[in-house]
Amino acid sequence: MRAGRVAAVAWRDLRQVNAGKGWWRLPAIALALLLPLGAFPLDNPLQDKPARAGGDLPAQLAIEERPGSPFQLVGADPVALHASHVPVPLRSELDRLEGPQVRVERVDPKRRLPGRSLLVALLAISLLTGPLAESLPGERKRGTLETLLTAGISRAELVSGKWLAWTAAASLTVLLVALTGMADGTQEPGLWPLALPLCVGMAVALGLWLGRNAADEVAGAARTMRIIPLAALGLAAAAYALAEFSPALGAAVPLGGALLVAGDVLQGPAVLAASAAGSVVGIAALLHHTASGLSEVGLRRSAQGPLAPTFAAAVVWGLPVVGPVAWIAAGNPSFAAGLDADVGAAVGGGLLLALALVEHSRAHGELRRPTTRGWLRGLICGVALAMAAAASGWVPWPEDAVLAAARVRMSGALAPGHAPLAALLVVAGHELFFRGVLQQRVGLWATAAIWVVIASPLDPLRGAIAALTLGLLRSRCGLLAALAAHAAWALAPTSLSIPQPGLALLCGAIAVGWAAFRTPRLSAARRGSSR
Amino acid sequence: MIHLVGSLLTRALREGLIVRALAWPGLLTVLAVVTAAAAVAVSEGGSRVAVSDPILSEALEARGLTVVQSEDPEQLLRSGDAEAAVWRDEGWVLGLSAGGRSALEVEAVVRDHAGAAWTIVLPPLERRDPRMGPVTSLLLGLMAVLFTLYGVVFGAASLLRDREDGTLEAERSLPLPDLAHAWARLLTSGLLLAGGFLLSVGLVHGLLGVDRPFAWAVTGSAAGLAGAAIGLGAMSRAKTLSRPLAIGMMVAMALIAGGWSTPALSWLPIASVGSLVRWDVALLATPVFALLLCHLAAILHARSAR
Numbered sequence: 001m002r003a004g005r006v007a008a009v010a011w012r013d014l015r016q017v018n019a020g021k022g023w024w025r026l027p028a029i030a031l032a033l034l035l036p037l038g039a040f041p042l043d044n045p046l047q048d049k050p051a052r053a054g055g056d057l058p059a060q061l062a063i064e065e066r067p068g069s070p071f072q073l074v075g076a077d078p079v080a081l082h083a084s085h086v087p088v089p090l091r092s093e094l095d096r097l098e099g100p101q102v103r104v105e106r107v108d109p110k111r112r113l114p115g116r117s118l119l120v121a122l123l124a125i126s127l128l129t130g131p132l133a134e135s136l137p138g139e140r141k142r143g144t145l146e147t148l149l150t151a152g153i154s155r156a157e158l159v160s161g162k163w164l165a166w167t168a169a170a171s172l173t174v175l176l177v178a179l180t181g182m183a184d185g186t187q188e189p190g191l192w193p194l195a196l197p198l199c200v201g202m203a204v205a206l207g208l209w210l211g212r213n214a215a216d217e218v219a220g221a222a223r224t225m226r227i228i229p230l231a232a233l234g235l236a237a238a239a240y241a242l243a244e245f246s247p248a249l250g251a252a253v254p255l256g257g258a259l260l261v262a263g264d265v266l267q268g269p270a271v272l273a274a275s276a277a278g279s280v281v282g283i284a285a286l287l288h289h290t291a292s293g294l295s296e297v298g299l300r301r302s303a304q305g306p307l308a309p310t311f312a313a314a315v316v317w318g319l320p321v322v323g324p325v326a327w328i329a330a331g332n333p334s335f336a337a338g339l340d341a342d343v344g345a346a347v348g349g350g351l352l353l354a355l356a357l358v359e360h361s362r363a364h365g366e367l368r369r370p371t372t373r374g375w376l377r378g379l380i381c382g383v384a385l386a387m388a389a390a391a392s393g394w395v396p397w398p399e400d401a402v403l404a405a406a407r408v409r410m411s412g413a414l415a416p417g418h419a420p421l422a423a424l425l426v427v428a429g430h431e432l433f434f435r436g437v438l439q440q441r442v443g444l445w446a447t448a449a450i451w452v453v454i455a456s457p458l459d460p461l462r463g464a465i466a467a468l469t470l471g472l473l474r475s476r477c478g479l480l481a482a483l484a485a486h487a488a489w490a491l492a493p494t495s496l497s498i499p500q501p502g503l504a505l506l507c508g509a510i511a512v513g514w515a516a517f518r519t520p521r522l523s524a525a526r527r528g529s530s531r
Numbered sequence: 532m533i534h535l536v537g538s539l540l541t542r543a544l545r546e547g548l549i550v551r552a553l554a555w556p557g558l559l560t561v562l563a564v565v566t567a568a569a570a571v572a573v574s575e576g577g578s579r580v581a582v583s584d585p586i587l588s589e590a591l592e593a594r595g596l597t598v599v600q601s602e603d604p605e606q607l608l609r610s611g612d613a614e615a616a617v618w619r620d621e622g623w624v625l626g627l628s629a630g631g632r633s634a635l636e637v638e639a640v641v642r643d644h645a646g647a648a649w650t651i652v653l654p655p656l657e658r659r660d661p662r663m664g665p666v667t668s669l670l671l672g673l674m675a676v677l678f679t680l681y682g683v684v685f686g687a688a689s690l691l692r693d694r695e696d697g698t699l700e701a702e703r704s705l706p707l708p709d710l711a712h713a714w715a716r717l718l719t720s721g722l723l724l725a726g727g728f729l730l731s732v733g734l735v736h737g738l739l740g741v742d743r744p745f746a747w748a749v750t751g752s753a754a755g756l757a758g759a760a761i762g763l764g765a766m767s768r769a770k771t772l773s774r775p776l777a778i779g780m781m782v783a784m785a786l787i788a789g790g791w792s793t794p795a796l797s798w799l800p801i802a803s804v805g806s807l808v809r810w811d812v813a814l815l816a817t818p819v820f821a822l823l824l825c826h827l828a829a830i831l832h833a834r835s836a837r
Contacts, residue, residue, distance in 0.1 A: 081652065084653060098648060105626045326569050331572070331631075331633065339740060344737040402572075
């Protein structure tokens with residue numbers, strides 16, 4: 001690789017993206033966004049002047065009375081502070097009281113929380129999506145990529161030059177922000193600024209790799225904007241988990257490790273070296289793959305693939321249904337209990353329904369109408385599913401409060417007993433997406449497995465019974481029969497449920513068997529129609 | 532007419548950008564809230580308190596805290612095996628490596644145990660803090676503003692695109708009155724925006740609780756429909772997108788600001804978004820006036836065809 005040519009490509013790329021805008025505009029925008037985040041001191045609301053809403057005070061305290069203050073002081077010996085947090089100035093004032101004292105000492109935690117520099121690194125990475133979308137995809141759209149590929153430079157030099165251009169420009173910007181932050185005392189001094197160029201370099205390499213076969217800037221921007229932030233957060237989480245075993249191991253995770261070092265979560269020269277090594281390997285691998293993939297001019301489209309809609313379904317169902325459990329995990333179970341589970345189920349069902357409509361409109365699909373026998377079979381199977389609600393009663397429930405709550409919410413979202421509108425949205429969303437869209441693409445067994453993982457991961461036995469019943473109905477009698485079965489299951493009175501797990505399991509087996517059973521008359525009708 | 536709306540809806544649903552734009556605001560908000568709650572859970576979860584005093588240990592356990600008995604609590608804290616520790620050094624010392632409610636609970640118990648000059652009384656955790664109301668209102672207000680601006684863009688950009696690629700001419704050759712074409716477009720935009728906004732309200736209501744979810748659903752949907760009418764009306768005689776978009780955005784933002792500052796304007800669609808964040812809204816009047824605005828835009832659109 002010839003350094004002069006790499007530098008020439010870098011200079012050309014910077015000039016091309018800045019053409020007609022003025023060379024100063026991009027760095028100025030980046031600095032305008034990054035400086036307030038990384039180098040301006042923030043007000044700390046916990047440092048407010050001490051105030052109290054009311055109450056009598058010993059004479060030696062000077063605490064202003066302010067209506068609406070969240071701090072209430074009651075009594076004199078001792079003074080009782082009614083509050084959900086204690087600001088530092090208020091604490092200092094109260095510590096002047098005579099009597100036994102409790103000294104509160106802050107100790108550095110074993111695992112540090114990320115500093116503001118992590119936000120600076122993440123924002124710097126996000127700002128790169130625009131130039132990276134213009135770099136290779138822009139060349140491809142303008143037709144200049146072919147010219148460059150036939151010129152006297154290698155693909156590695158071309159890709160390295162583009163990487164160098166944006167890594168150098170963005171690194172200089174973030175380093176300037178970091179040094180300003182350290183100089184004005186906003187950020188603590190340390191080795192963390194050295195990891196910022198590692199984050200930027202990895203993000204640029206990832207962006208070039210993502211845009212290597214994009215047809216134009218729009219396609220390039222769509223990929224980089226969606227994938228780079230997700231990759232950054234996912235790899236940072238992975239690095240954080242690995243750092244539990246060894247900080248160097250966590251730091252070596254490309255991009256994620258560098259982000260944690262830049263955020264001052266992982267500290268020390270050894271960690272920085274591990275992060276540099278991991279980043280160099282990651283960057284080299286991505287640039288190599290980008291260079292070798294440049295000639296893939298024919299773009300692959302995966303519009304009909306099952307992966308993206310399945311992931312989307314997991315997110316849109318999981319967030320509203322299980323999301324409130326996060327309050328329990330965060331220590332406020334009463335808040336979670338006050339949220340209406342029906343709303344979560346209805347919204348999850350509505351989002352699944354919207355997703356199904358989108359996929360259906362793209363696939364140009366049609367609904368097959370079941371025969372009368374198909375309707376009947378669907379209704380019987382639905383009632384059998386309602387009777388089998390306690391089928392997994394003998395399976396031990398998790399003792400952990402968060403998992404138990406998640407299981408209740410997930411199972412509850414599928415079980416009878418909802419408001420009719422919520423139940424109908426859940427039924428329509430699940431059946432139209434899973435049985436209507438996904439089963440056509442990946443088949444009965446894979447759909448059943450995916451449905452159990454997404455809809456009933458903490459009650460897999462009952463989930464499997466329902467998934468098989470509904471999936472078999474879909475393949476035997478059509479989507480409307482599966483819809484009828486799910487509607488009957490969801491709208492059936494809860495009193496239908498058989499409390500004995502053994503009998504309930506038998507009902508579940510009957511539901512599956514009845515859905516799988518193929519009557520000769522229906523087969524004959526099908527044969528007749530096929531002739 | 533119904534078939535026209537159906538086909539316009541199908542076309543819109545095939546556009547990944549539109550679907551993502553409608554789904555992301557609510558999903559991202561909820562994802563951010565859940566992630567923040569999970570971060571709190573990770574940073575505070577499983578807090579262990581190291582103590583040497585058995586009586587204090589009992590008092591802490593009675594408050595549901597996890598206690599580790601040790602001769603040297605300070606050492607456990609500094610080695611990272613506990614998140615809080617209590618020891619004696621002239622007076623009582625409470626060492627903490629994490630903050631939050633559990634740390635304050637430990638401090639409250641220690642202060643009571645030590646007979647300190649001042650103590651802490653933590654308020655019970657409420658089902659829903661009343662201070663959440665204005666916060667969720669502001670959140671939904673921002674989403675409604677976003678959906679209004681979506682409406683302006685949908686109304687103007689879809690008309691321009693169909694005009695440029697000849698779809699509009701083909702559509703106008705259908706045996707339908709001129710007004711029906713504009714109404715079909717507006718109904719399509721309205722249905723999409725209302726669906727997206729309803730799901731967003733539901734997402735926020737399911738996770739944070741909203742004081743008046745029905746009022747928000749009606750107001751936001753009417754604002755989206757009115758935004759589409761403004762976009763379509765502004766685009767009906769224009770040749771390029773820049774002018775109608777600028778006009779539409781300015782009118783929409785001016786209405787929101789008007790509604791925010793003047794409660795008397797709360798009957799106007801879009802202005803009602805600003806009003807609802809701060810005051811109240813005329814729930815019945817807003818959709819009616821949104822429909823009137825649609826009819827006005829449809830007339831402008833029909834005249835532009837002649």
